[in-house]
Amino acid sequence: MKKTKMLFATLLVLTIALLSACGNNNAAAPSENNGGAGNAATGTNGGEGNANQPENVKIRVGLVGGGMTPIIAQIGINDGSYEKAGITIEKQSFTSGADMVQALVGGSLDIVLGSYEHVLRQQKNGLGVKAYGEIYNGVGYSLVVKKDAPFQSLEDLKGKTLAVTKVGSLSDTGLREGLKTVNIDGDKDVQIINGGSGATMLAAIESGKAAGGMVSEPTISQMVATGNYRVLYDPPYDFAGITVMAKTDWVDKNQDAMKRFLQVSNEVNERVQKDQASAVEAMLKEFDQIPADVMETAVKNQLAKVPAGLKVSEEGAKNVSNTQIEAGVIEKEIPFADTVDLSLLP
Structure with a gap:
């Protein structure tokens, strides 16, 4: 539990920093x-006469x-x-x-x-x-579940609620493609919800709101390192x-x-x-x-x-x-x- 709380804190800091950075960058877009x-492309940076300067x-x-x-x-x-x-x-x-x-x-x-x-x-x-x-x-996202969750494969997720960063996003596409391989309809056989990323996704999984969530690196490795989570599905295709x-x-x-x-x-x-x-x-x-x-x-x-x-x-x-x-x-x-x-x- 202590490791999970520390992870929450770290992910929250990262999420806030990311939102701040994105906001600043978008506001300053040229x-x-x-x-x-x-x-x-026609300018130089290294001074005239320096033939080795690109x-x-x-x-x-x-x-x-x-x-x-x-x-x-x-x-x-x-x-x-x-x-x-x-x-x-x-x-x-x-x-x-x-x-x-x-x-x-x-x-x-x-x-x-x-x-x-x-x-x-x-x-x-x-x-x-x-x-x-x-x-x-x-795809860049893997489905992460609690380590003690009873699910051993995607087939075990029928009827469950699963979280993606945003419905319609790449994480959603990756999850649905995986579910199709085990004949699970992403619209009918499971409920797919918006889980966000970082601390919000962790909260959805930890609270049980979602049986699992699509997570990207470095959050995947960070969650697994606590010993409380594991990767259930990593999309294997090109x-x-x-x-x-x-x-x-x-x-x-x-x-x-x-x-x-x-x-x-x-x-x-x-x-x-x-x-x-x-x-x-x-x-x-x-x-x-x-x-x-x-x-x-x-x-x-x-x-x-x-x-x-x-x-x-x-x-x-x-x-x-x-x-x-x-x-x-x-x-x-x-x-x-x-x-x-x-x-x-x-």
Whole structure:
């Protein structure tokens, strides 16, 4: 019980910090005419005559805060990898993927790190948005239950109440896809409720309001480390969960910036896959309330789902596409070649 109370306190601090950060970032979002890589690509940062100094570019990058699925970018920002390569990252955190993509379409962002489903939705709307790489192949959420809960598999959850961050979100999609594999209808056989994240999700599970909840890292490792919780289901399939997406007209004008961003991201991945301790150090700057041993576990779990070469797989893209067709978001599959461009990867 003591460990659970400590976890509540830590998650509450993290939740408050996240909301504060997201609020500040959204309030300070630059307008469409307030810079961006297109304007900065012609500027230099290192003074004339220094041939070894890379040309400096500014890239406005959006991500959904509070979790670790954008881990490669988070590491690169926190350990200075992008900066050393002459890339100034203006990071903006959002609480909603939809709001983040709206900022991309509106011109307030250059690159967005988000689910491939957003690419499909923008393509359906006739907008030129593509995925140029992938930094996380998976849903990014696992179903966590109390350690002493009687459930041993998804089949045992029929008739139960389950929590997702928000109905209709990626966590909801991941849960429903899992339930389908054991012939449980997410609309009829269980009740799915909004559980939020962090302390609010923990409260829903701890109080018994929900039999289990979809949780992301580092909260998963933090909950399991208390000895009071366990992971019942971790979606095992390929899923284009976090792609590097941008508007095609921005990429056409800023190919060097996008290529450099992808190259540095790939170098970060290759390095930390071999030296996970360096990744832990960088991620503790992102989540300073998380104990180092817990972060070590979380980093290991996350890095296992970063694809080699940052390549979007056709299977992962198809799985996302199928969920969007079933949800009625798109009517039919959009060709992979129309939505993904891997030509700028190193």
